[in-house]
Structure formats: C-alpha cells, structure tokens
Amino acid sequence: MIDTYPSLAGNWNFPTKMRFGPGRIQELAAACSAAGINRPLLVTDPGLKPLPMIADALALLEKNGIPPALFTDVHPNPVGADVEAGLKVFRNNKHDGVIVVGGGSAMDAGKAIAFMSGQTRPMWDYEDREDWWTRADPNGIAPVIAVPTTAGTGSEVGRAAVITDESDHTKKIIFHPKMMPVDVICDPELTTGLPPHITAATGMDALSHNLEAWCSPFWHPLAQGVALEGMRLCKEWLPEATKRGSNVEARAFMLAASSMGATAFQKGLGSMHAMSHPCSSLRGTHHGLTNAVVMPYVLVHNKAAIDEKLTAAARYLGLKDQSFGGFVDWVLTLREEVGIPNTLKEIGVDMDIIPEAAAMALEDPSNGGNPVPMTVAAYETLYSNAIEGRLA
Template identity: 50%
Template sequence: MTEDAPTANWGFPTPVRFGAGRVNEIASALAEIGAQAPLIVTDTGLAGHDMVTSLAAALSGAGLAHALFCDVKPNPTDANVKAGVAAFREGRHDCVIAIGGGSALDAGKAVAFMAGQDAPIWTFEDIGDNWRKARRDAIAPVIAIPTTAGTGSEFGRASVITRLDTHRKVIVFHPDMLPRLVIMDPALTVGLPAGLTAATGMDALSHALEAFSAPGYHPMADGLAVQALAMISTALPAAYRDGTDMAARADMLAASGMACIALQKGLGGVHALSHPLGAVYDAHHGLLNAVLLPHVLRHNWPAIAGRMAGLAPRIGLGDEPQAVLDWVVALRRSLDIPDTLGAIGVTVEDPASIADMAVEDPSATGNPVPFDRAAALSILSAAR
C-alpha cells in the first residue's frame, strides 16, 4: 500500500472494498456474503497468473474449498457460460469469484445467474420484463474483482454474451446479477500492458461520454459521467505512460466503475456498432469503442453540441464544445490507437449486415439522434 493510493469502504451501488492489497481480504469477503465454496471464474490468459494463483492459495490457506474455471473467450459465448454452469454444479459451489477484465466478470456473473435456472440463457435477454422469468432465489452470489479499468462490469446488473448460432451479442439482465461484493484493488492493474491500459481506459471513457450524451433526465448519472471523464482525462495518460503509477491506476479503477453506473442512463451508436462488430470479428470491445467514438460524436454533433459546451469547462477544456471532440481525438492518438477499423484488423466485409444488427441492439435507443440503418452505414463508412 502506498500513500498516494487511497483505501476506502463504499456501499455504492453494492459493498466495495477499495485499495491496494485488498484482494488479500478474500476470506473475510466470502464470510461477509455467507459463502464457503467458491468457483473462481477467469479467462485463460489469467488462469496461471500470480494474481489468480495467489487468490487460490489464500482460499486454500483459509480452508475454503474452491475450483478454477477459465474457459472464457475475450468475447464470452453461450458455450463458455454453459461449461461454467456445469463446473459450478458439479463442484457444488455456493458462489462465484469473478476475477479479470470485462469478459471474465461478464462470464462469472452469467454463470452465477444461470447456475439455478432451467430455461435457456436467451430467455432472459434484456427485453421488457424477461428478467422476471428467472428463479430469483436460485441466483448464486458473486464477488467481483476487476483487473482492468474499463468495462466497470463489477457494477453491472447484466452480462454481454455472444450467441454463437447468430453471431450476435446479447445483453442478459437481472437486478440480482449485481455482484454481492466488489474488491477494487488497483495493484492488480499495475501489470496491465500499455496497449490494454489504453483500450480498456477508452472503453470507460466511451461509457461516460455516451451516457452523458444520452437524452433524458438523470442528473445522478450525468454527475458520475462528468466526474469519471475528469478523472480519466488525467489518469489514463498517466497510467499509459507509467503503469506503476498507483494513484493513476486507482483513479482509473474508480472512474471505470462510475462510468458503468452512469450508463444506466443509456448508451448509443458506439456500443450499438461495437457489439455486432465484436461478435462477428471477435475484436476487443474497448478498442472498437475507441475507434468508433469520434465518428459517432461527429454524427451526433447537431444534437449534443449544447451538452458538450457545458461539459468542456467541467473537465478542464475551456468553453468551446469542439474542444471535447478534439480532446477525444488527441487522447486516442496519444495512446497509439488508430483512427480506423481496418487498422485494427476489422475489415467490415458486410457493412449492411453489421448495420442491421446495430439498429436492433438495445444501445441504439439511447443515441441522441435517431440511429437507423442509414446512420449506422454512414458511421461505418467513415470508420472503415
């Protein structure tokens, strides 16, 4: 623990233990939620990492039975969830410890949710009151431990899962998918490579900026979005330059969580497009958002210029609304993120199909201007 990395206990929107080294409190965290036999869910890349092996050792040292499930793709699929549920049931586990980036957290929440359900996972797609079809008393609790500062999935009540038969990302929702407890340990993000620091950080930025741009009245979400953007503006470049900067890592972890809470106000065209692109091309979600964000902002500009005029001075950019767009572009460039989808290997060979999926994505409804097929195709053309 260093003096410039804060430590705190929060209860917003769920109990949070924040601070460097607090992952070592895993045994008491399990006792707090009344669990004794956790299934650790992570991805294959982290399965052998010190942070996961140390977590398992801490559980063993506390005499807690546990197992590891790591068959999770960067864009988690229904097959990953099904396999995780089988492991959960076979091991007679009573909770999930989800540790990793957004993919591991989404998969872990989905496994805990589906462990007690009999209907297919798509029964609970975030449409209308589908969530009411779930057996609420059969949802296993989750402890979420993020190792990236991007999705903020530790504060989400949903998981984004790729449906393999349709190549579509589906949002599965239930209020009780919100983790029972979160451990936010900025020390776990110190080893994140610069490229992933940039991509995940831009994911958090896109959450906050899309939420702030979304129409509707939600001053609490707007406040969180503005504070997240202000913190990201200084912390992301610092963390990118020096991955050991604990203060910057802590600020990014907090900002990504706030941005996720803010997105309950709505998202928009960035996510409406990045979801199908990620499902079809298996591309990194944060990197897709980073490339798409300026293009969507330009498309939406007639509707959001007034809001950007109010945002610019609140995040230290002066009085001109254009400064926000210029800042996003300059920040992206400083993080060595390219301007186009082609530059990250996403060729968009069938833009019409992507556009059709984008307009059906739930995020499209939050765009500040109507997001129809023509809008999707126009943005894709600019971003290719």
C-alpha cells in the same frame, strides 16, 4: 479548483458494497464469509490463469478454509458455450458462489454462470428485453464477488452480462437486478501489470461509458453527475496509467473511473456501443478498442443533439477550447497520445461487414440511448466513415 484526494482507500456502498484500495485483495476470504460463500468457483480467463495473482487468491482461500475450484475456459468475447461449460462445473461440484477475477470477458461469463446456476429456462430467455428478467427465479441466482483486473468495463458494478449467441453471432445482454455482485474488491495493484495497449483500450472503454451516459437523452441526474466526474478522471489519469503502468495512483483513479462509467450508464449508452458489439461478434475486435475508434465519428454524427452537453463537459474538464469542437479535438488528441488507431480498417473491420453490422447495430439494446434517432442507412454511413477515416 477540484480538491485533491486524501487517500486511495475506501469502503463504499454505491452501487454495491465495494472495498477500494491497494492491497484489498487480502480481504477476499472475508468477503466470501460475509456473502455466505463456502465453496466458491473462481472464474477467470486463460491469460490470467498462470499469473501469481490467481495462485495467491486460491491459496488465500484455502488457508482460510474456503476450498475453491478454478474455471478458465472463457473466450475474449464470451459465448454461450463458455457459460454452459462453467455452469456444468458449478453444478457438478455443488458450488455456492462465484468469484470473478479479471476483465470484462471473465466478469460477463462469471456473472452469467452465477445467474444461471438455479434457472431452468435457456439463458437467452432472460435477454434484456421488455420484462424478460422477471422470468428468472431470484432464489436461483448465486452470489458473486467481483475482483476487476482491468479499468474499463466496470462490469463489477453491473447488473448484466454480455454474451455472444453463437447461433446468430449477436451479442446479447442478459439482465437481472440480482446479477449485481454482492461485494467488489477494487485493488489497483492488480492492474499494474497491464500492458500499455490494453490499458489504453480498456481506459477508453471507461471513457466511452461515462461519455455516452452523459450524452444520453434520458433523465437520470445522479448518473449524470457520476459520468461527468468519470470523464475528468479519464482525462487526468489515462495518459499517465498508459505511460507508467506501475503508478498505483493513476491505476486507482482509472479503476474508479471504470466503476463510475458502469454506474452511470444505467442512464443509457448509444451508437458507440451499438456499433462496437457487431464488430466484436463478427470480426473479434476488442470491445474497448472498438469503442475508442468509433468515438469521434459518433460524436460528430450526434452533434445537433449534444452540442451543448459537450460544451458543458469541455468546461468541466478545463479544456482550452470549451466548445463541441474543442471536446472532439481533445478526444482525437487523447486517442493519439495513448496509441488508438484512427480507423476501423486498422483493427480488421472491412467494408464487407457494413450490411450485416448496420442492421445488427440498429437492433442492439444500446442503440435506444443514442441522442439522435438512428436508421440502418445512418449506421451504414457511420461504419463507412469509421472504416475509411472520414470524420467530417
């Protein structure tokens, strides 16, 4: 029997400094002071801009003598131009740090702005390939305070930003160890206003991170343990968070599962993400929703390599059918319960995408963590199956 949790609040230092619990947003000014940030640029997305949480955060900073500026020109899948525009504001106003309030898109854009604030080379020169991160000047990276408002990407505890290169419509991962936010405020009350469909899509993204990390073939026992518990939290709390968004307890556990997923996936991701990234860049699909749609198709494709792992996960999750098939059936049932479509066709991905998307998926950095070696032909089959709904 897994113990109940005595509190929803805590101060953690894993993998970075984290202030977790309801009402912790009130510590935003203190977090800035601790990080040495005196003139922050607050980065968020256009959807959050008019909400009280943004006005309250700006007022809180002003009250404490920390004058902020606001940048909100961020696409749902952030592009290089977003970073350039934010970087211009950052430099012109002589900011010394970034506060990111929002979901994955704001997090990626804000972290990239902070990273590029003191660099001299083009951003794409720091893509997560080989040792390209060593090209960066670590002293030219501004500190970031992250305040997630969705429970999905876990980007608040990540050392990278996913930005779309408009020149070739590919999502590229910009990486540096110092891109990790120096302080994170995880306040579940900030997520209670998320509509059910966004709660479901982002929550399934958190599940995909934990699940792909669990299935990754690489050696990382610490991440393995985090991934397993992260999946359990998604099982226990995602349906409740989707149905009753005002349930702060459910929101808190999903926020934890989100951060856990991004902590775990340093062990590796896989074909779910490799397939999702081209769909987002070529058709503008929601990243978490796309991961949720392709999830069972990828699991079935990888069965030979992950049968034992999913059987073990099924035991830990307490599923009635503690087998590979039982785990896949649970994923299908969960998707139906929270309103995830069955096929890529239902979210605007057509068969015409396959030749380009399959080639992009094979080149995607996430592909390297898939437990089964992939080819363009394998991705073509997977896309076709996911578009048409062929799970067998």
